[in-house]
């Protein structure tokens with residue numbers, strides 16, 4: 054168990070959450086890896102625990118949990134498989150949260166209960182082939198037509214985009230303004246004429262999460278598809294991404310913690326030249342460095358979460374968390390593979406899977422370079 058806890062109340066919850074993850078989710082983690090699919094049982098178990106839609110309010114069918122509790126669950130499920138964290142995120146994260154914060158009563162009524170229960174799926178459509186980190190350079194356009202908007206453009210690498218019932222699509226409404234009031238967010242339903250899934254990609258690690266390329270060709274949506282005002286989309290997207298950084302940070306801590314536990318176990322059991330690896334100073338120092346880095350990152354995350362729950366202004370603290378935690382888990386994973394030797398590179402050993410999965414954290418939801426840019430911009434303002 055960690056040296057620091059988010060609060061005495063959450064510390065009490067941790068052992069039961071961990072037991073559930075180890076007993077019930079871990080067998081599914083192995084299945085996800087073998088099949089490359091997320092079994093229905095994974096959704097069912099998370100639903101049974103009340104972990105789907107945790108951050109949404111009870112009246113929207115959610116769990117009404119605060120960010121601290123959500124991140125505790127995120128951290129613990131990440132000790133088993135990254136895919137579980139993505140199910141939490143899909144039902145409480147970018148798009149559901151944006152609908153909760155900015156949706157009309159009708160939009161909330163239409164989407165939130167199903168999204169919170171995991172019976173409807175949402176995706177977040179920001180990235181384009183020519184606009185990743187520089188998302189305001191997007192080319193997707195939305196023009197006013199009678200009774201609504203006509204969308205033209207292409208989004209790629211959209212997690213779960215191929216299977217989503219609704220995609221939150223960011224599109225330029227005023228090219229002169231772009232990020233400063235010229236981008237809108239639309240809730241585009243699957244099956245809308247002109248909206249097509251044109252390719253499905255898979256990535257290194259977490260192959261069960263497929264990425265869709267989405268094409269919009271004269272795709273006409275009603276005024277009721279607009280989330281917020283016609284110039285609010287960029288701010289809505291950025292605000293969702295900022296909240297998401299704390300969940301990602303918690304997932305990094307959980308993955309790092311498991312990698313360290315596996316490394317300790319391996320070092321205790323593996324002998325070379327007549328001595329346990331655990332008795333070698335070279336190995337001990339790797340374990341100690343990982344433990345120290347995990348605890349420091351964890352302490353800063355928990356402090357930020359306490360401030361978030363108290364309603365404090367977080368500034369660049371979310372970027373500092375995301376940068377620190379995602380870079381930290383990269384180093385911990387690298388050491389874990391080194392300690393495991395060849396076993397660390399073998400398919401079927403969890404450490405190999407974690408090594409692939411955690412590589413996403415330095416890229417997704419704002420790369421490390423973009424987090425540094427945000428932190429430096431604030432320092433130099």
Ligand SMILES: Cc1cc2nc3c(=O)[nH]c(=O)nc-3n(C[C@H](O)[C@H](O)[C@H](O)COP(=O)(O)OP(=O)(O)OC[C@H]3O[C@@H](n4cnc5c(N)ncnc54)[C@H](O)[C@@H]3O)c2cc1C
Pocket residue numbers: 176177178179180184185186187209210211212213256264413416417418419420421422423426
């Ligand atoms: C598995 C996966 C899932 C994804 N899911 C989604 C999703 O659901 N929805 C969605 O909208 N997008 C999604 N994405 C896209 C993801 O958000 C982008 O890949 C990410 O934002 C980076 O954009 P890019 O890949 O175009 O890299 P680029 O922006 O082209 O950057 C390339 C490199 O240059 C660096 N760089 C860029 N600009 C600067 C700068 N100013 N200074 C210094 N360095 C810089 C970057 O940090 C990176 O290292 C997903 C991507 C992956 C891999």
